[in-house]
Amino acid sequence: MSSMRVAILTISDTASIDATADKSGPTIQQIIQEQGFDCRSPTIVPDDETQIQSFVKDCSERGNVDWIITTGGTGFGVRDRTPEAISPLIERDAPGLVHLMVSASLKHTPLAALSRPVAGTVKNTLVVTLPGSVKAVKENLEVLLSGGVVDHALDLIRGGTGKQVHRILASGSSSNAIVSSQSHTPQGHHHHHDHSHHPPQSRTALSHDPSLPASARHRASPYELVSFEKAMDMIFHEVQPLSISKQPVTPALKGYVLAEDVLAPQNVPFTQTTSVDGYALRSTDPPGVYKVVTSQNHILSTPLAKDSIYRINTGGPLPTGANTVIMVEDTRLISTYKDADGSDGEEKEVETLVQIPVGENVREPGSDVKTGDLVLQKGEVITSIGGEIGTLAFVGRKKVEVYRKPIVALMSTGNEIVDLQSSRPHSGDGWGGIFDTNRPSLQAALEGMGYGVVDLGVVPDDISSHVDAIKRALEEADLLLTTGGTSMGPSDLLKPVIERHFNGIVHFGRVTIKPGKPTTFASIPTLGSKSGDRKPVFALPGNPASALVTFHVFVVPALRKLGGWPRSQCQLPRVRVQLQNEMRLDPRTEFHRVVIRVGKEGLTATSTGGQRSSRVASLSGANGLVVLPPRTENGAQRLEKGQFADAVVIGEIKMS
Known part of the structure; x- marks a missing residue:
């Protein structure tokens, strides 16, 4: 089981003013960390239902806490x-x-009967409330x-x-066996601790030791x-x-x-406005000839004279005293102002042909x-x-809070x-090498999606170059994306460097x-940040087709999750x-490259030909x-032409 993340919330008026008064929160943190859980320092709030609910909602909605x-x-x-704050949020009671907590506490004191614990799930997060005393x-x-309950x-x-727990129970093994079978450290490696209670460490590196000869x-x-x-x-x-930042509302906001x-x-519109081009007037004005005034010679706050109508364009505000608008089509021009050479100029008088209701x-x-x-x-993609x-812009928001891209x-x-x-032929046997296909194609895809890219170039197969490149990545970027160096060769250094030089965790390697x-997929702890913060690393295969396919399948969802996209849309x-x-x-599950077209019969997919990974x-x-x-073994060996299947859309769908 991968590392389980735990959030601790101390609820105390006193501790919210003086954090040193919180004794229970740090106690929970120590016990939980000793069991191998991924646990950060406690958050402290006063005995306020709104703040308690806000913390639980935020953790469960983000999905970053188990x-x-x-x-x-x-x-x-x-x-x-606390019970009144959390109970309405619980979706499935536990x-x-x-009962387990109350019965255990009653063995020590009858006062435990006065405790009102709550337990259950909010979305995919377990919530358990404990009393405030350390004991x-x-x-x-x-x-x-x-007994492996949690x-x-x-x-x-x-x-x-x-299944693993049920199998152990069926075999009659002890509860201790259940606990040892469900380590919280990554990849199921058990965390053994002694009486000194050291915090859990990353598992022993699984990669080969690059300092040893290839035969090893x-x-x-x-x-x-x-x-x-x-x-x-x-x-x-x-x-x-x-993290969240406040950004100005400009076209640059796209992708956040x-x-x-x-x-x-504010109200939109802020005041009465017209939905047509025409003239503002009073609903009591009968058909007839009226003087025309405009924004050039009439102030909106001045009441409209009874013998006048106000020329107005779509979206414009009505002047004081007007309560309806007649369309241009329902009027007739009577006279105009003449310019210096006698030509017609601005409208002077207009006849209204109908009376308009309020x-x-x-x-x-x-x-x-x-x-x-x-x-x-919240969670909508711009x-x-x-x-x-x-x-x-329509509602007048000049700035808005967004997740950082x-x-x-x-x-x-x-x-x-x-x-x-900048190609330089390799020295030695005269072989010129292989042009780097992956980096330019992946950079084009990333920038096309609106992500900034730090180009680390081509990194040679030596440990110091790998270490330097990864250090730069950790300083300047939020995610490291590499290609090559992930297989079984003695010069495939990425996993060894991540595990042995950065105390990183390889969550899966195949x-x-x-x-x-x-x-x-790996993660590396970041220096100088909050406890437990890690930056993700994706090491994709070197074959170009493999790199692009796995980019769309694995990396794009991770980038979207980093950018705050809801998991359902990642x-x-x-x-x-x-x-x-x-x-x-x-x-294996195969991702077959195709061209998707839309026609009268719906969506079709045509293979792009040979699917070799290179x-x-x-x-x-x-x-x-x-x-x-x-x-x-006993199923179909192929999908036939004409059958239907699911396809991941990685580009604009074409017309037939």
Whole structure:
């Protein structure tokens, strides 16, 4: 099981003023960290229902916390409001956990009967409330952590089957076996701790030691071969949105994600305006001849004279005294002012041909948007289509809070790789090398999506060059994207450098997909930041087609998650297509490059030809990836022409 993230909330009026008064929060943190959980310092709020709910909602909606533990405010004191704050948020109650905690505490004191704990899930986050005393906290956590209770609950909440626990129980093994079978450290490596209670460390490096000769390298990958679905779950669990900033509402805002609900600061329109070109007048004015006044010779705040009408254009405000608008088509020109040479100039008199009822062709204040109306929701993507930016401008918002867009550090690795624009032939045997295909193609894709790129160039196969490049990436970017160096060769250095030089974690090093089996996802702790903060690293295969496919499948969702996109929108959209070619199935999930077209019969997908992972031409013109299911022993061996399948849309769909 990957590392479980825990958030601690101390609820105390006293501690909110003086953080040193909080004893329970740090106690929980120490116990939880000793068990191998990923846990940051406690957050402290006063006994205020709104602030308590805000913390729980934020953690659960962002999806960056698996377990929220609160301490304080669960008794019968006047200010004890924790149960009242959290109970309305609970979607699935966990009465068994409540009973477990109360019964355990009753063994120590009958006063435990006065505690009012709450437990359950909010979205995919477990929430448990503990009392405020250090003694009670220790008693409750002891029983929750024993026998794998919380481990099992968190596994099920995350979509696990719990088969391992059930298998151990069926075999009659002890509860201690259950605990040891569910380590919280990444990749299931157990955290053993002694009486000195050291904080959990990253697991032992699995990669080969590059200081040893090639004969000492691994002959079989030490990294578990994970499914596509499990790989995506690891990415979404590890990658969290970046910080929030306030940005001006300009066209540069496209691509950002709103970090706040946007409420209209004022009525739109602010005052009565017209929806047509015409003349403002009174509904009591009968048909007849009237003088024409305009914004050039009449002040809006001055009441309109009874013998006059006010010329007005669509969207313009009505003058004082007017309550309706007659369209130009319902009037006739009577006279004009003459210019110096006797030619017709401005309108002088106009005849109205009909009487107009009150409010005709008039937009009332707030008829489009009223003050306080929700016009855009937190989590909405500000697209380049223009609707969101237009809406912000329409309601008069000059600045808005958004999640920061990630910056990507990009590099290729390998002594054999040559930069196209500064190519130098390799010395030695006269071989000229391979032009770097991946870096320019990935940079084009990233910049086309609106992401900033730090170009780290081509990094040779030596440890110091890898270390220097990664250090720069950690300083200047939010995500490191590399290609090459992920396989089993002695010069494949990326995993060893991440694990051995940066104390990083390789969350997965192989995936059951085609192309892209050696795709690697890792994270590296960042210096000088909050405890537990890590920057994601994607090491894609060196073959060009594999690199581009895995970029769209894995990296794009991670970038979107960093940028604050809702998880449901992070992966590229999928559509149902009719195959125009036979496609053979592989034991792995395959992403077959295709051209998607739309016609009278719907969407079709045509193969781009040979799908060899080194054949980048198979992606030239491709705008989709047909997702072929793994071949099973007794199942179909291919999808036939005319059958339907899902396809990931990676480009604009073409017309037939």
